[in-house]
Amino acid sequence: MSIKRKGHPILVVVGPTASGKSGLAVRLAKRFGGEIISADSRQVYKGMDIGTAKVTQREMGGIRHHLLDVADPKKRFSAGRYRDLARAALDDIARRGKLPIVCGGTGFYIDALLGENVLSDAPPNEALQKRLSGKSPAQLLLALKKLDPKRAKIISKSNSERNNARRLIRAIEIASSGKRPIVPPPDRLYMPFFIGIKPSPAELKKRILDRLEKRLGQGMIAEARRLHSRGLSWKRMDELGLEYRYMAGYLRGRLTEKEFKEKLATEIWHYAQRQMTWWRRNKKIKWFEPDDIKNIGRSIKSRLT
Numbered sequence: 611m612s613i614k615r616k617g618h619p620i621l622v623v624v625g626p627t628a629s630g631k632s633g634l635a636v637r638l639a640k641r642f643g644g645e646i647i648s649a650d651s652r653q654v655y656k657g658m659d660i661g662t663a664k665v666t667q668r669e670m671g672g673i674r675h676h677l678l679d680v681a682d683p684k685k686r687f688s689a690g691r692y693r694d695l696a697r698a699a700l701d702d703i704a705r706r707g708k709l710p711i712v713c714g715g716t717g718f719y720i721d722a723l724l725g726e727n728v729l730s731d732a733p734p735n736e737a738l739q740k741r742l743s744g745k746s747p748a749q750l751l752l753a754l755k756k757l758d759p760k761r762a763k764i765i766s767k768s769n770s771e772r773n774n775a776r777r778l779i780r781a782i783e784i785a786s787s788g789k790r791p792i793v794p795p796p797d798r799l800y801m802p803f804f805i806g807i808k809p810s811p812a813e814l815k816k817r818i819l820d821r822l823e824k825r826l827g828q829g830m831i832a833e834a835r836r837l838h839s840r841g842l843s844w845k846r847m848d849e850l851g852l853e854y855r856y857m858a859g860y861l862r863g864r865l866t867e868k869e870f871k872e873k874l875a876t877e878i879w880h881y882a883q884r885q886m887t888w889w890r891r892n893k894k895i896k897w898f899e900p901d902d903i904k905n906i907g908r909s910i911k912s913r914l915t
Contacts, residue, residue: 617801626882649714757785
């Protein structure tokens with residue numbers, strides 16, 4: 611790989627869930643001499659494989675992957691922790707002359723890695739979390755406004771952010787802690803460029819349904835049951851969201867099999883829409899159809915030579 615521009619390049623592959631990001635990243639890593647840094651807020655957890663559609667050893671095709679299976683699902687994993695581990699991996703990959711390829715659907719993690727987010731080292735406040743857990747996003751935003759009007763104003767501009775109760779609670783935690791947020795300095799060592807893949811809505815819905823059926827056939831329910839038997843509480847499973855939230859409901863008898871499948875498929879589709887809302891803010895992303903490999907390759911090659 612010949613690099614003529616200042617700063618080591620980072621390829622960032624983004625797109626909605628089930629769009630084919632992981633497979634594309636492996637193909638690009640093979641072609642351009644890269645290694646992959648996962649940017650998925652649930653694939654960091656050990657044992658959560660089928661439910662998160664974690665890339666398998668076979669699917670990796672010999673390409674080294676980083677930031678998979680680095681945390682205990684019983685414990686929360688923060689964006690700050692992700693940033694630190696991912697930057698260490700990024701530095702290691704670049705030092706060895708490889709192309710770092712960041713691939714995943716958690717935009718908040720990618721922004722944290724690239725210095726686009728304001729984070730904090732304020733510790734979790736479990737008592738506060740418990741007190742706020744029953745409040746609606748609108749109520750949480752109002753509470754945040756009283757503590758940190760500037761942060762509340764920023765969050766209120768993003769539909770996905772102002773409706774995300776978990777992130778609102780974290781913002782209230784930070785505002786209540788008295789600790790100042792950490793504003794990351796601009797990172798001049800790296801030069802990120804973004805490739806986005808975006809299937810048509812009809813194609814994405816089909817991909818979501820097909821992948822869900824495939825994972826159910828692979829033993830996704832058994833995986834959730836096994837995690838619970840090893841100490842992962844129903845409450846924690848609910849916090850982990852999407853597949854694990856609905857599997858917990860199904861395993862507890864709160865959903866029929868039909869309700870479970872229908873509600874989960876709908877929620878995954880809504881999640882994909884929220885992901886796209888997040889990515890639309892980034893005007894640097896160059897979007898392609900999933901099978902447009904030729905033009906994707908040309909675009910990347912133009913940035914590396």
